[in-house]
Structures are given as C-alpha cells and as structure tokens.
Amino acid sequence: MTIAAACSLAALPVEAAAPETSTDPLMTMPRIDAPIALMVDVGSGRVLYARDPHRRFVPASITKIMTSYVAFDLVSKGKLRLDQKIPIRKETFRKWRNVGSTMFLPAEAQPTVAELIEGIVTVSANDACVVLAEGATGSVEGFTTLMNEAAAKLGMLDSHFNTPNGWMDEGQTYVSAADLATLSSALMTRFPELYRRFYGHAEMTWGGITQPNHNPLYGFVAGADGVKTGFTNEAGYGFVGSAQRNGRRLVMVLGGYDRPIDRTNQSRAFIEWGFAAWDSSRIFAKGTQVGTAIVQGGEAREVPLVAPHDLGVTVPRGARPNYTVSIRYKGPLKAPIRKGETVASLLVRVPGEPVHVLPLAAGVEVARGGVMARLRDGTMGLVGL
Incomplete structure (x- = not known):
C-alpha cells in the first residue's frame, strides 16, 4: 500500500507565487557535442538538460x-x-x-x-x-x-x-x-x-x-x-562530474566524446551554466523533520522522516518557484529500521513538469519489538490506527 501523507508534513511552506519574470536557460547554454548529456540538480531532482539520457553506452x-x-x-x-x-x-x-x-x-x-x-x-x-x-x-x-x-x-x-x-x-x-x-x-x-x-x-x-x-x-x-x-x-571519453556551492549540488553526465580536450572544456562550461542559469529555492534544510511514518513490529510505533540533504525546487534564474509537496511511502514500514535509511519519498509537484521524487530518511533507529509490540500493533490495527 502506498500512503500519500501530505497532511503530516511539518513546517510545510505555503505554495509559492507564480513566476513573474524569467529567461529561457537554453538561450545561454554552452555548446555540448557529446552524443549523451545530462545535468541534474540533486537537491530538487530537476533535470536541467537531457540529451538521450536513457541510451545505453x-x-x-x-x-x-x-x-x-x-x-x-x-x-x-x-x-x-x-x-x-x-x-x-x-x-x-x-x-x-x-x-x-x-x-x-x-x-x-x-x-x-x-x-x-x-x-x-x-x-x-x-x-x-x-x-x-x-x-x-x-x-x-x-x-x-x-x-x-x-x-x-x-x-x-x-x-x-x-x-x-x-x-x-x-x-x-x-x-x-x-x-x-x-x-x-x-x-x-x-x-x-x-x-x-x-x-x-x-x-x-x-x-x-x-x-x-x-x-x-x-x-x-x-x-x-x-x-x-x-x-x-x-567507449570514447566519458565523464560524470559534480560540484557543490552554497549547499546546492549539480551532477552531470557526458558520454561518447572523441577527444579529451572537448570533454575537458565543455564539461567546465556545462556545469558553470548549471549554476549561472538556474536558481534553487530550498524547501527543507538537511536534517529537518518533514513528517512521520507508521512502523510495524518496532519498539516505536512511528519514525520521524527527515531530509537527508537540502531539498528544494529549481527554477530558471529570475523565476519564482510554484510547487506543492506530499509524502509517499509503502507502509506500514517494517522494523528494524536503520537511522539514515531511505524509507520514504517527498513528491514535489511543479506545474508543467514531471513529479520530482526526493528521498526522505529515517531520523532515528527503530529496533525490532517483542511480544508487547506485536500486541500493540494488533490492537491498534483492530481500531483502524
């Protein structure tokens, strides 16, 4: 069962205003000759550019x-x-x-x-x-x-x-x-x-x-x-590159270059474009409790869900973010659960884009419970809790 738990979000930001002014980031994008190219903002999950991203190589x-x-x-x-x-x-x-x-x-x-x-x-x-x-x-x-x-x-x-x-x-x-x-x-x-x-x-x-x-x-x-x-x-010359600035991380993938000098020059220009042409608006800071999830068979009945890193929404520079968020997990979660283990997802919905799915982690460890935990779960299940 998948549970969409939008109501359990902690410190949920109000839906942001619609964009006022923006420019098309592709207008300033540098030349990329690689037959395979991709850039992703890790904090938001947004794809900033993609060329044949599912092609096997x-x-x-x-x-x-x-x-x-x-x-x-x-x-x-x-x-x-x-x-x-x-x-x-x-x-x-x-x-x-x-x-x-x-x-x-x-x-x-x-x-x-x-x-x-x-x-x-x-x-x-x-x-x-x-x-x-x-x-x-x-x-x-x-x-x-x-x-x-x-x-x-x-x-x-x-x-x-x-x-x-x-x-x-x-x-x-x-x-x-x-x-x-x-x-x-x-x-x-x-x-x-x-x-x-x-x-x-x-x-x-x-x-x-x-x-x-x-x-x-x-x-x-x-x-x-x-x-x-x-x-x-x-394979030719390929590269997976990453850089982090002010808590914002970009990952790029380039595949199939014929010459290393093209990989070198274009990868540098590509990632600079990613930082310059796009802005990131933080939704939840790293470590923030976003909500809770129900646990079955654990010493605790619930586990807090936290952001494993800064989570946000990415928009073209000059635009204002417009989004809604909700939590999804397959539940109830089954103990034991390790602290930091990815156990749920934050769904970020931006009009006109695919849903961005970001990880949520267990904020604490939940050990497997004993007989009393099973009795508790059974009793609460009978009353629909």
Whole structure:
C-alpha cells in the first residue's frame, strides 16, 4: 500500500507565487557535442538538460562509481573495515599488473580497504578494483552480483555490470546517463562521510608513486568534488562530474566524446551554466523533520522522516518557484529500521513538469519489538490506527 501523507508534513511552506519574470536557460547554454548529456540538480531532482539520457553506452572506468558505492555500503554495514588488509592473489597480480590505470600494487602488498578505495576513486586503479572485489566477496563474480543488486534497488533499469573496473568486456557492462545520475546522487547522499573522505582529491601518493586525478573540473571549477572519468577505444571519453556551492549540488553526465580536450572544456562550461542559469529555492534544510511514518513490529510505533540533504525546487534564474509537496511511502514500514535509511519519498509537484521524487530518511533507529509490540500493533490495527 502506498500512503500519500501530505497532511503530516511539518513546517510545510505555503505554495509559492507564480513566476513573474524569467529567461529561457537554453538561450545561454554552452555548446555540448557529446552524443549523451545530462545535468541534474540533486537537491530538487530537476533535470536541467537531457540529451538521450536513457541510451545505453559502455562506461569504461565510470563503472568504478558503482564499485565505490558497493564498497561504501559494505563498510557502512560493518561487512568491510577501512583498516582491513587484503592480500593480493598471485593470479590477480599476473593478470592486472600494469594494465591500464593502476596503483602499481606489488605482488607481496597487503593494502587496506581504505587504500584500495582511494586508488579506485582517485587514480582509477584497475588492479585495486579486482583486489577489493576478491577481498570483499571472494570473487569478481560475487562482487559484480552485489553491483547489479545495488543497481536494481536504485531503479537503474538500463545498467548492467560485468566487471568492477569497467575493462573492455564486449559490451556486457553498460549504463545510461539517467542511471549514472541516480547512482551518483545516491552515493553522495547515502554515504556523505565516506564520499567526503575519498572523493575530491586532486592526486594520490602510494608506494612512493604520485599520480594525478584526471577529473577535468579539479582546480578549475569552484566546489568540484567528483565524480569519475572514463575512457577506452570502445567507449570514447566519458565523464560524470559534480560540484557543490552554497549547499546546492549539480551532477552531470557526458558520454561518447572523441577527444579529451572537448570533454575537458565543455564539461567546465556545462556545469558553470548549471549554476549561472538556474536558481534553487530550498524547501527543507538537511536534517529537518518533514513528517512521520507508521512502523510495524518496532519498539516505536512511528519514525520521524527527515531530509537527508537540502531539498528544494529549481527554477530558471529570475523565476519564482510554484510547487506543492506530499509524502509517499509503502507502509506500514517494517522494523528494524536503520537511522539514515531511505524509507520514504517527498513528491514535489511543479506545474508543467514531471513529479520530482526526493528521498526522505529515517531520523532515528527503530529496533525490532517483542511480544508487547506485536500486541500493540494488533490492537491498534483492530481500531483502524
């Protein structure tokens, strides 16, 4: 059952006035030659620009965003420790030694999970991806199973992962721009501390070797902190980029460039356009309780729903927002519930646009209740509560 709980919204803003004056953002948009292009304002969920966003393409090293997502999930659940050392299998060393981008892991090394994630995120280390996958689940196949399970839970309908590093596999690994925007937004909002720890680094030194991060935004775009470049002859030059300014975050996806210089110049101009041509009006600040949801089988009967990050509505610069909001969740929610777990959605309706669906998280942990909790739920159910 889906419950639309508009009446339970806390501090609900009054519907904003209709736009007074506005300009068409597309009039100032820079030239973008990439056959696939997408920009999303994470705080509002609004798509600022889209060109073939559901077209499937080969991601190359952009795959490593999902690799880090799965790693962050395992760490957050206590199934991996950042200080855990992982030995390198002899066959893995032989197969991935100096293949593409690498950490130059020696055969006898036992890097920590944190070092491997840093290598994956910052210098796109192919060897680190395989070592992490095998150390976390026992095999590459086991890890890619987790990657595909995570993709399914996120609703990534046009993606499939066959490798943890995006190495050429005759098209068995594929993604879409829309799916990559969904994945990147989830990476940042569900694991904010791990994201800040590992992403946004301009270079990495390991084993006495310093290597740069090839993110074209770093050092040129204010607030840039992610996400991942990718290249193979099969895929061309792709990029998922992100920047945050004054609490507002933009994510862009560009795929299929023939030349890296075009990817570099156009990605910088594209994200600057996103900040300059659009304004964001905040609806709820991060951590604000938006409403409550009913819980079944828990020590508590209800759980507060909070904004996991700033939630807002995005409009062309000079326009005033016009929107209504409501809460939706499949209920009642079933205990146990982890604090910070995404359990509901905020629906933002703007005239003339698709409904924007933003995440709402559990504000507290709700443990599974005992016999008395079940009796309480049964009694309240009998009277329709």
